[in-house]
Amino acid sequence: MIQQADVYDITIIGGGPVGLFTAFYSGMREMKTKIIEFLPYLGGKVPYFYPEKIIRDIGGIPMISGEKLTEDLIKQAMTFDPTIVLNEQVTNMERLEDGTFLLTSNNGAQHYTKTIVLATGFGSLKSVKLDIDNAVDFEERSLHYSIKKLESYRDKNVLISGGGNSAVDWANELEPIANNVTLIYRKPAFTGIESNVSKMMNSSVEVLNPYELVELKGTNGQISSALVKQVAMNATKEIAVDNVIVNHGFEINLGSIAEWGMDMENGTILVDQTMSTSLPGIFAIGDVANYPNKLALIAGGFNEGPIAVNSAKQFILPHEPLKHLFSTHYEPLTLEN
Numbered sequence: 001m002i003q004q005a006d007v008y009d010i011t012i013i014g015g016g017p018v019g020l021f022t023a024f025y026s027g028m029r030e031m032k033t034k035i036i037e038f039l040p041y042l043g044g045k046v047p048y049f050y051p052e053k054i055i056r057d058i059g060g061i062p063m064i065s066g067e068k069l070t071e072d073l074i075k076q077a078m079t080f081d082p083t084i085v086l087n088e089q090v091t092n093m094e095r096l097e098d099g100t101f102l103l104t105s106n107n108g109a110q111h112y113t114k115t116i117v118l119a120t121g122f123g124s125l126k127s128v129k130l131d132i133d134n135a136v137d138f139e140e141r142s143l144h145y146s147i148k149k150l151e152s153y154r155d156k157n158v159l160i161s162g163g164g165n166s167a168v169d170w171a172n173e174l175e176p177i178a179n180n181v182t183l184i185y186r187k188p189a190f191t192g193i194e195s196n197v198s199k200m201m202n203s204s205v206e207v208l209n210p211y212e213l214v215e216l217k218g219t220n221g222q223i224s225s226a227l228v229k230q231v232a233m234n235a236t237k238e239i240a241v242d243n244v245i246v247n248h249g250f251e252i253n254l255g256s257i258a259e260w261g262m263d264m265e266n267g268t269i270l271v272d273q274t275m276s277t278s279l280p281g282i283f284a285i286g287d288v289a290n291y292p293n294k295l296a297l298i299a300g301g302f303n304e305g306p307i308a309v310n311s312a313k314q315f316i317l318p319h320e321p322l323k324h325l326f327s328t329h330y331e332p333l334t335l336e337n
């Protein structure tokens with residue numbers, strides 16, 4: 001028999017920035033909260049892909065590094081002592097007769113909960129790989145899909161492939177550090193945010209578009225040059241480079257969560273304005289949640305989390321009125337520390 005003490009009000013699957021803030025808000029609403037995270041650490045994409053990048057689009061925080069934001073989010077999330085489970089990937093969900101959910105992880109661990117909040121991001125944290133035969137020979141040495149330390153590119157010749165926010169951002173961040181930065185993109189127009197594209201266009205970054213990467217040359221894992229080709233033309237160029245950074249997006253792969261029976265679109269989970277999925281008692285927030293005009297931004301997830309928590313509380317206590325609550329003062333979080 002399940003002991004009531006083992007049943008959580010909310011289990012948040014995914015300890016990225018959105019899951020972390022949601023745990024804080026859930027604690028504020030006195031919900032017994034658990035976070036289950038697949039990685040051995042919290043923070044999601046931020047420490048995984050860009051610990052040193054400066055984040056500039058969170059209201060009231062003009063600039064903050066990925067590392068510092070993660071540190072602050074963890075501190076805030078711990079205010080109400082949620083249970084944190086690391087190194088576990090949630091795979092199965094079963095609804096028991098009394099309505100409690102039973103979650104099972106890849107290591108067989110079982111978790112009982114009244115509601116589930118999915119904050120899984122794109123699931124796998126895998127980047128789309130470069131589609132070139134010998135690319136794997138250079139991976140982790142001179143071909144990278146994320147940037148952990150900007151300093152390691154000092155005085156290097158860097159080629160970035162991609163035209164979205166990440167590629168353009170990295171071009172701007174590396175421009176003052178690297179010897180030179182070339183950015184190639186296979187389409188005529190960039191999809192990155194306009195002011196960052198303008199900054200890049202007015203900098204020393206050499207921009208080649210529409211161009212694509214067709215060959216990497218080098219030995220012992222070290223790239224020496226890259227062959228790039230003008231799209232739909234025969235013109236090619238060989239560029240001397242030390243490092244290639246590829247930002248071609250992410251693989252969306254929720255694993256068996258995608259088979260739980262929720263309505264989905266392009267690998268992400270459809271939610272309504274209460275953050276409810278099509279399965280009652282299961283909510284989705286952050287990058288995994290999809291609705292019209294969705295923005296996959298940290299700040300957007302910071303609003304979706306509290307909405308999901310309030311909806312989850314209403315699911316558990318359907319006769320309680322919906323409350324709009326905000327924080328005031330908590331001992332572990334004072335301005336001095």
Ligand SMILES: Cc1cc2nc3c(=O)[nH]c(=O)nc-3n(C[C@H](O)[C@H](O)[C@H](O)COP(=O)(O)OP(=O)(O)OC[C@H]3O[C@@H](n4cnc5c(N)ncnc54)[C@H](O)[C@@H]3O)c2cc1C
Binds near residue numbers: 036037057088257301
């Ligand atoms: C290079 C780069 C730069 C960016 N810059 C910015 C920026 O400047 N500003 C901004 O707002 N956004 C930025 N973003 C986007 C931002 O990082 C995401 O919107 C944000 O991380 C989404 O948070 P999340 O918590 O929804 O998901 P994630 O950060 O993806 O975290 C999800 C977590 O869930 C875990 N997980 C997944 N499946 C399971 C499972 N089955 N069981 C247990 N755990 C699971 C994963 O391991 C992961 O830790 C950037 C992204 C990249 C890649």
